[in-house]
Amino acid sequence: MSVLGIEDLRVSYATRTGRREVVHGVGFEVGEGEVVALVGESGSGKSTTAHALLGLLPEGGRVDGGAVTLGGVDISGWSSKRLQSVRGVQVGLIPQDPAASLDPVRPIGVQVGEILRLHRRSAGGERDRAAVRARVLELLERVGLDDPALRARQYPHELSGGMRQRVLIAIAIALRPRLIIADEPTSALDATVQRRILDLIDDLRREEGTSVLLVTHDLGVAADRAQRIVVLKDGEIVEQGPSDSILSAPSDAYTRQLLADAPALAAEGFRRPAPPLFLRDAAAAAGENPYAILADGLVKEFAVRGAEPFRAVDDVSFQVRRGTTHALVGESGSGKTTTARLVTRFLQPDRGRIELDGSDVAGVRGPALRDLRRRIQLVYQNPFSSLDPRQSVGRIVAEPLHNFREGTRASRRERAAALLDRVALPADVFERSPRELSGGQRQRVAIARALAIDPDVVVLDEAVSALDVTVQARILELLESLQQELGLTYLFISHDLAVVRRLSHTVSVLRRGRVVEAGTTEDIFTSPAHDYTRELLAAVPGRSEVAA
Structure with missing residues (x-):
């Protein structure tokens, strides 16, 4: 017997000109003790579908048709007040x-x-x-x-x-409750924490016989945890079936694209970046490509009231050769972002040396620090909060040129337009505001802004972690092409090892502020020496067996 049954569900939202249907005739079931994954990118209708089941649609949302049965009882016509008797008692919701x-x-x-x-x-x-x-x-x-x-x-x-x-x-x-709806319950978490949370949900399912509707954009998570997968695109189901069948022989082109874009599930396995020529010849490396970044013995402490100072970065050292990508990986609190802020000199190190193309920048101030800002730029995790909502996209991209007093107004507009074209954005976004763009488009704007003053180094702080796998894949392709064409050096901060293996050439693994392992990406991933690195690798979604 099914715990949840959905038939021909239709949902619409109010717009300025009327109503727009966003879920078109969706139907599927969740059986006793079963995990069903509802998969799709942002805008596919998966969260809207899940919230519609419990009468939790935002203002303007409305169920226009279809049937929802819970334990054989049709609840589709129930008022919001009556649905309160179901929420928590029969259906539990784990929000994102x-x-x-x-x-x-x-x-x-x-x-x-x-x-x-x-x-x-x-x-x-x-x-x-x-x-x-x-x-x-x-x-x-x-x-x-x-x-x-x-x-x-x-x-x-x-x-x-x-x-x-x-x-x-x-x-x-x-x-x-008999059913748990888990709406992207781990998308904001590190891989190891994500695994522990999903393990916990699995344990509860086995012990209590609870059914789970797992809403996710990550097919790797669905592959690990679900017995059946329902794939949504533009508010419609494009295919559904047992997880093994969907993952091994997807019938729809969209599902195949999702699989290809998931770093841990791609048919060719982990995709490695082509090493620059100098990395193929170690003897020639030092002469032809000196270090773009050299960090040696970095230490950073923060004061804690009533306690000893907290050492966030503890004797961290690494080198990044020009034109390559070096990744700093680890869980939240490992010191990745603090290290990046030391390298970019948004924080002053307490001890240690930082060199950029051979010049010591650890203690620079005034005009020298301003010059450093030209040579090294940041792309942040959240492209919405890092873009000024009051400015047009064109002005945002041109802002660094204005700040450094480069060119005329006309030349700055021309440069901004060229950069937007370079990151594959249409010309009409120039006059639009950030809120009118998708997450992937906003991140492209952030990348264009970072390139405006021709930096040598770009620091990417979790720059793709907030994006769906399909959007993420396109941004990674863009970063790869920009590096090849412009000779950029990347310092890539991430907790996602599948993405790290695709983009980086060398890796430092951080834990509690210290480097526990470092080396080439290939060596780290094929022969990890430290238990913590092995734990991080084991937590990559899509690499374990589907839950029984």
Whole structure:
């Protein structure tokens, strides 16, 4: 018997000119104890479909047709108030962003206990309050949080991203629902944390017999965790079936493209970048391609009130040859981004040496620091927050030229237009604002801006981690072509080892502020020497067997 059944579901949103249908006749089932993955890129309708099931569409959203059955009961005509009796009790929801889903001003224990109180599992007496507290601690322990009593008293900002996601899982399973809808539950997490969260959901499924609807853009995650896959594109199902069949013999061109774009699932396996000529001849390397970046013994500490200083970067050293890509990899808190900010001199190192093309830049200030800004540019993780929403795309790209007083207004506009063309954006985006562009288009704008003043080095700080695999693949192709044509040097910051193997030539693996392993990408991936590196590699989605 199916726990969830959907037939001919249609959903629309209000627009200025009327209504626009975004989900077109979607239908599938989720069986007892089964994991079904709803897969597709942003805009495919997967999250809209999942939210429509529970009456959680945003303002302007409306279910226009179709049937939704839960345990054989048709709930498609139910009011939002009546659906409240289903949410949490029969269906638990794990949202994507724990930072946005948890109340920042209330302790974790209060938020977990709220669902118990809302559904009147307890009724107001001292004994009932004690029962709620006991159940809250039990749930926090169940989802793998250490010292539940302490965690219950803490606020969301005091927990890591993985810990906050575990809190959301505790809320979702509090009333032992028959179905969990997990909406991109790990997309914002490092690979190792992602694996632990997905393992936890799997354990709960096996022990409780819970069914799972897993909403994801990552076919690697679907390959690891789902028995069946439903592929959506533009609000329609293009194919669905057992995971083995979808992954081994996809019938639709869109599914084949998703598979080709997923770094860990590509038919040719991990794709390696072609090494520049100098890397093929070690003897000639030093003479022909000196180091673009040399970091030696970098140390950075941050003050902690009432405690010893926190050492975020601890004796980090690495070298990047001109025209190559060096990756800094590791989990959140490993020191990757702090190291990048030291190299770009947005932070001052406490100790250590930084050379850019042989010049020591660790202590430069004033005009010398300003000159450094010309030679090294940053592309950030979130292309929306890093672009000024009040400016047009053309002005954003031309801004570095204006800041460095290069050229005339006309020449700056011409240069910006040429850069937008270089990153494969249509000419009409020049006058548009960032909010009118997709995530991938915004990231192309950020890359164009970084190239405006012809830097020698580009630092890419998780520059593709917020993108769908198809968009990510196009951005990686762009970065590869720009490097080959312009001779750029990249310092690539990432927690995604599948992407790192595709783009980088050399790698440093960081853990707790220290380099635990470094070498060529091929050596690191084929013969990792450190247990931590092996753990990171094992966590790459799409490399394990589909869950039973």
